[in-house]
Amino acid sequence: MTSIDYQMLDKSRLKLVINGKLDAENTSRLWTQALRKVGETEPQMLVVDAAGVDYCDGAGMALLLQLQATQQRNAGQIQIEGLRSEFEQLLALFDPGKVSEPEPRASSFVRLAEGVGQTAVRLLQDFTEQVSFTGELFVKLLGTVTRPGSLRLTDTFLIAEKAGADAVGITALLGFLIGLILAFQSAIAMRKFGAEIFVADLVTISLFRELGPLLTAFVLASRSGSAFAAELGTMKVNEEIDALTTMGIDPVRFLAIPRVIAAVAVMPLLTMFNNLFGLIGCGLVMISVGFAPIAVINQIQQAVGLGDLFGGLAKTLVFGMLIAGIGCLRGLQTGTGASAVGDSATRAVVSGIIAIVLADGVFAVVYYFLGI
Template identity: 35%
Template structure:
């Protein structure tokens, strides 16, 4: 069993930190002063002052053993270097060491290792390949999170007394009731825009009456639910990430686990169920406001009075058109809530990651909503509905 050691040296323009021996609990007492000395002596700072780039390389070729205590020390070393502005590279990390580091750091992307790629076309291909692997890894983690939430939801269904109904009602108010004004206003305006643009084109062919068909099908089948989901992703999905992420920074989630509380039960399921219940209601309201906005613009530009508009709408719109839009709402709501909570739980213990992952949650939510909307369109086309 070799003593754990940490050596620093200059490697070209980078600072190389060589980790050797056993980084285990038995050697933590000797490694702690070394880490403290690295911070107080400012070895990294002197390296930068001498003109080197802010790059640090973790050399773990000679690292024989790593346990949880050693991983904690390694996380501390990483944070010390990050606080000094270093770009950290861990080029030859063993899989088991990296997995333990990620677990202790509390985030799967504590260190994102991008290998050096070549230049030109080959470099682009290599970069795309590594980005694809990164995407696959993130997708696997998100799917695992969905599985964890599903398992917990099934257990809650067996024992409903564990469900936080007060929290769920609170989130229904935040995500549903307080979102009605913005959803209604934007849906009304979108309906007006659709009617105006459709009227300007259909008038050329003397087919003004078909603007009713255009508004009815587009709003009820696609725009109502899609616009509502995108608004809620930006409004509520980001709020989920920011709220849970702030709790992670303040170590409130760690306190929950210490008290024996499951964060999925306390934080995720109330938000998931609340949004799944409220988004269909918001979609129905958005459909009504979109149709009203279209009817008003059709009356103003084409002289189609509201009675004629809604009579025509009743003739051309079958219940199936409305149902297709409403079926999408719970799926979109689940995606938005799951992404928001997932990214919130991945926040590290710093404020910067809260903003970064909040932005990522909005982008991913909107991407998944549009992706699943396209998949629904393909499915409905195959089913001839």
């Protein structure tokens, strides 16, 4: 078996005798031990007797080189004796010599300050890019409106089907459950005041004005916003976007406009599905609490006006544009590398949701002053 022996020849000379196979398995056993011994004694001269080594692979070579490097660091010398000529050649081949040290890292405070600064600059750049992209999108949308022939109709319908029709199931389910939960929760509180019939008002108003548009927007952002980003991102990585550009086809007009139009078109429809199923959920709870169906329907009808419905639907147009626009922007911003597309998809969803919530806040203020 592989063994290693230590002999102090005199005060300043250490001899290491290595016998047997120096393969990865044995070396891992010997490594710490040998280096510790050398570190403890700090010999002026280290003699390695390797005559007994009958096999030596990369790991064994690494041990010899490491011993050599340790000696150099401690201003000592090393002598490797008896190493077979074939191993000696290998050693010469592997010896990296003096390797340049990696640049020393700045202190943690400096790095923190740098990080904060870089992030701030990046956020600012990102914001300006979003603003200029929004502008570009509007100009080109306007161009599409004035010249409808330039819209790729087939693509737009396909995207609308994927983003809209295919999302009906999940939107309806979500709406139903939210209506159910909301009605159930508020019914418990309302019961204390004997005002259970007003659960219908509460659920209907919150669904029509806020929850319906918001929930649908979240569904669209996570289903389609990310899909747009991934699709365009992959095209970017494959140089397909470059190819479009050099063919004189504007990627924004060709890829982003159909997606934006499709998203804007399906958002109100999806929201209506969401609202409808939310009301069904609410109605179910109310009926099970003991109200007659006709009472529930009457209550719902007088709870909201057209203003509430259309106020909510108007928001969804803006949400749709934000989600699709941000998804496409993130896709077009995709960098290179395997993780770039995934990053873009994530960023599309995150910035999409942030944008939706911000826009919803703006709408709340505007509607308050308009008295809607």
